[in-house]
């Protein structure tokens with residue numbers, strides 16, 4: 583398979599080790615916008631940002647930093663009480679996120695993580711972490727999303743609240759450097775269907791990997807918690823189809839995929855040279871570009887998508 587052209591999305595994907603390093607080195611400067619130990623926090627977003635919210639909620643709660651729920655911004659349960667609402671939004675313009683921040687303003691402290699300091703989210707949130715160095719031209723989010731997790735993870739690490747088994751950011755960055763340079767298996771690049779699996783915080787990564795493949799490549803993907811795989815999703819696996827696991831493998835899962843003729847991928851599994859799961863997401867992002875280009879799609883111009891969704895309430 584010929585090397586993909588260096589499209590905009592690829593340049594952004596390949597720059598992730600650098601943006602993770604930058605955010606890790608400056609984590610203290612963002613502390614005002616980040617959850618304090620013991621706070622009960624709701625994290626919200628849309629699309630990729632929702633999946634990053636899910637990943638962070640699991641990381642924070644399992645690290646003992648405090649109770650954390652994650653919601654698609656449109657599904658926030660009004661009536662629940664939180665100590666803080668944290669919004670993740672690259673654009674700072676997504677209608678559901680802004681509506682939610684406006685609706686809770688004054689009743690609960692709010693914070694946001696965004697890439698663009700010139701948007702309405704700056705006024706709506708009480709505190710904002712601006713990751714402008716991780717902003718992207720692409721419609722499809724890659725580097726902003728993972729840099730948000732790098733920030734939140736580095737913050738948990740600094741607070742002594744990194745869950746057992748989750749690597750410090752220095753190790754994750756070294757793995758990200760490996761991930762941008764690792765060749766993708768031709769068998770995986772040629773597959774027709776992908777099921778992404780994860781557990782705990784890596785379930786959010788599995789959801790995001792599936793979304794990336796749909797957004798950039800129009801691919802048929804599904805994402806599930808790893809233990810749910812045998813409860814139905816396995817029925818669609820077979821030759822030419824991939825089951826891609828983020829994180830440690832549940833006992834016997836590789837054998838189950840093998841038995842039905844599928845391809846099992848577990849670069850962040852149990853092997854001695856396993857990648858950090860967030861670095862493994864870089865492989866999935868790169869795969870999305872390769873599949874898109876193989877199908878004649880331009881990953882920089884995905885079908886039917888806009889960079890952010892701004893709804894006109896007047897036309898409801």
Ligand SMILES: N[C@@H]1[C@@H](O)[C@H](O)[C@@H](COP(=O)(O)O)O[C@@H]1O
Nearest residue numbers: 628629630631671672673676890
């Ligand atoms: N097509 C984009 C998605 O790729 C993005 O994940 C989502 C959230 O955007 P933001 O993080 O800017 O709020 O908006 C749109 O749906």
